[in-house]
Amino acid sequence: MASEAQQTPGDLAPAGISVPPGRRRLGAGEPSRPGPDGTGGRRRSPAARPSGVHPRRRDSGRGAARTIAAAWPYLLVLPTVAGTAYLLFYPLLRSVVISFQHFRTGELIRGGAAFVGLENYQDVLGSAEFWTVVRRTLVWTAVNVVLIMVISTFTALMIARLGRRMRLAVMSGLVLTWATPVLAATTVFQWLFQSRLGVVNWALVSLGFDSFDGFSWFANGQATFAIMVLLVVWQSVPFAALTLYAGLTTIPAELYESARIDGAGAWQIFRDVTFPMLRPLFGLITSLEVIWVFKCFAQIWAITQGGPDDATTTLPVYAFQVAQSLHKYDLGSAISTLTVLILLVVLVAHLRRMYKHEGEGL
Amino acid sequence: MKLRRLPLNLAALGVLVVSVFPVYWMAVTAFKPTRDIHADTPQFLPLHPTLDHFRTAVGADGFLLFWRNSLLVSVTAVLLALVVALLAAFAVARMRWRGRKAFILMVFIAQMAPWEALLIPMFIIARDTGMLDKLSMLTLVYFIVTLPFTIVTLRGFLAAIPAELEEAAQMDGASRAVAFRRVVLPLLAPGLMSTSLFGFITAWNEFAFANALIIKNQDDRTLPVWLSSFGNVFGTDWGATMAAASLFMVPVLLIFLVLQRRVTTGFIAGAVKG
Numbered sequence: 248m249a250s251e252a253q254q255t256p257g258d259l260a261p262a263g264i265s266v267p268p269g270r271r272r273l274g275a276g277e278p279s280r281p282g283p284d285g286t287g288g289r290r291r292s293p294a295a296r297p298s299g300v301h302p303r304r305r306d307s308g309r310g311a312a313r314t315i316a317a318a319w320p321y322l323l324v325l326p327t328v329a330g331t332a333y334l335l336f337y338p339l340l341r342s343v344v345i346s347f348q349h350f351r352t353g354e355l356i357r358g359g360a361a362f363v364g365l366e367n368y369q370d371v372l373g374s375a376e377f378w379t380v381v382r383r384t385l386v387w388t389a390v391n392v393v394l395i396m397v398i399s400t401f402t403a404l405m406i407a408r409l410g411r412r413m414r415l416a417v418m419s420g421l422v423l424t425w426a427t428p429v430l431a432a433t434t435v436f437q438w439l440f441q442s443r444l445g446v447v448n449w450a451l452v453s454l455g456f457d458s459f460d461g462f463s464w465f466a467n468g469q470a471t472f473a474i475m476v477l478l479v480v481w482q483s484v485p486f487a488a489l490t491l492y493a494g495l496t497t498i499p500a501e502l503y504e505s506a507r508i509d510g511a512g513a514w515q516i517f518r519d520v521t522f523p524m525l526r527p528l529f530g531l532i533t534s535l536e537v538i539w540v541f542k543c544f545a546q547i548w549a550i551t552q553g554g555p556d557d558a559t560t561t562l563p564v565y566a567f568q569v570a571q572s573l574h575k576y577d578l579g580s581a582i583s584t585l586t587v588l589i590l591l592v593v594l595v596a597h598l599r600r601m602y603k604h605e606g607e608g609l
Numbered sequence: 610m611k612l613r614r615l616p617l618n619l620a621a622l623g624v625l626v627v628s629v630f631p632v633y634w635m636a637v638t639a640f641k642p643t644r645d646i647h648a649d650t651p652q653f654l655p656l657h658p659t660l661d662h663f664r665t666a667v668g669a670d671g672f673l674l675f676w677r678n679s680l681l682v683s684v685t686a687v688l689l690a691l692v693v694a695l696l697a698a699f700a701v702a703r704m705r706w707r708g709r710k711a712f713i714l715m716v717f718i719a720q721m722a723p724w725e726a727l728l729i730p731m732f733i734i735a736r737d738t739g740m741l742d743k744l745s746m747l748t749l750v751y752f753i754v755t756l757p758f759t760i761v762t763l764r765g766f767l768a769a770i771p772a773e774l775e776e777a778a779q780m781d782g783a784s785r786a787v788a789f790r791r792v793v794l795p796l797l798a799p800g801l802m803s804t805s806l807f808g809f810i811t812a813w814n815e816f817a818f819a820n821a822l823i824i825k826n827q828d829d830r831t832l833p834v835w836l837s838s839f840g841n842v843f844g845t846d847w848g849a850t851m852a853a854a855s856l857f858m859v860p861v862l863l864i865f866l867v868l869q870r871r872v873t874t875g876f877i878a879g880a881v882k883g
Contacts, residue, residue: 335753422865
């Protein structure tokens, strides 16, 4: 969603301002009318009524007025359905269709693309380059997500122990990072790591690492990869850390106290109290980070376009390169489709493992 | 006691510095004269503050045009999403109808859609329909990207407003539309505000589609794409580059400041009425 950015604050809005699902109205819809007990009590206690048992009164129809009233909800959601169909489901479908066609510049201009069956997939899956990119994407995702989760966990635990003023300062700093637009961040990072005037090289040389004098980070594959990891971790930690901290504040203090009385150390408390309590939250954040990091495109394209020497070419970047630079829209679409499938497999594996753990804990 | 907390506070200071420094460095560089930027030893304070770089950035070819494009696309997309989402959220939160569950499922799927995988088909569809290089295409894309989460959040806000209020107004003879406009809409205002601002940030920051869909017509580019090619615009003028990046970030920062209060009040309103 909210593409790019992966973590534009927009993505996160629901986390901050959504309303507990339990409060959803059940039988809403029409002007108040007497409930079965004659008191208009349709919704006195939504919580008390098991979901799905709301009274239906479609059968009591009153002719034309009823029909119009019944059509209202469909008219209201029509724009959403139409928009989603044309701008989301149709492009998705089109992408899949193109991945089964021969679709190059000629077809783009003249139309009339012919179906070629699985040829594109055979091409893609048969090339060594594709598998290199897949491996790189998995490494990229693993490194980023592990770093993000570890740093965020430590940061959240740290915030919980800080005094009021320091806590406010750290949280404000994290929000500032969070608010930084992706393209502002990519620009600043290129300045920080600039070879001659960059402050990072100056700091490293001052610390005695003389080999970094004038070091060109963006000419070296591994160095560029490292900077991209740093950038994505820097941008992702605020959301994860602040959400985890919010989760920590919901754990009753008594649990910690009794653990401490039992003589548990810091690590034991984390393992036996904090982590089990927050397991669902950890799972959710990890899944979100996997999605965001895996399909991360804007940062990489804006800084390196996949270079140098393809060192930062991950699957989304690769698909775009193949389609836009080489005009092989068919292969690009096949790669996109495979990207989504691989992401699904990774997520399902992750969710299943989590689910199993959950089962063991019971 | 104080001493025992020292490592903790040092760690906190470290986190603070790492999270703030890049943004601080961007701002400081933007305010430093070029001479200081090129100094052998970096100057961590803007000792000779100047607005020269901001003048260069604003005066750069097309800056105001791209600023206007970004604003136009983001605002239009968000308003569109807001109206469409409000209708849908009302149907979901206040009405019961066959297919409601399927609709909610569709919205959730759309919210998790792999937008990056749509770059290629969107490009092709835009080309087929003559929408390539057009800001209206970008507006439609941002509309559909922000729509799902706008529906979800608005539904949440709407569900927090007791339906009795509307029902009472309708008993007093108001039509459903009037009851909604007079009673619900004012209460929904904070929700509409924060939702649209979050949507605005998403659209304002978007890079991938702007980069893929605006190709030949350089005048229709948006700020992020323009900023990504700062090397072509400013060469090695890092002061101007940082000034441009700062100007790009300012609206987002202001929105965050506004939202902080709004979101808190919205959240509290939701919590208290439970």
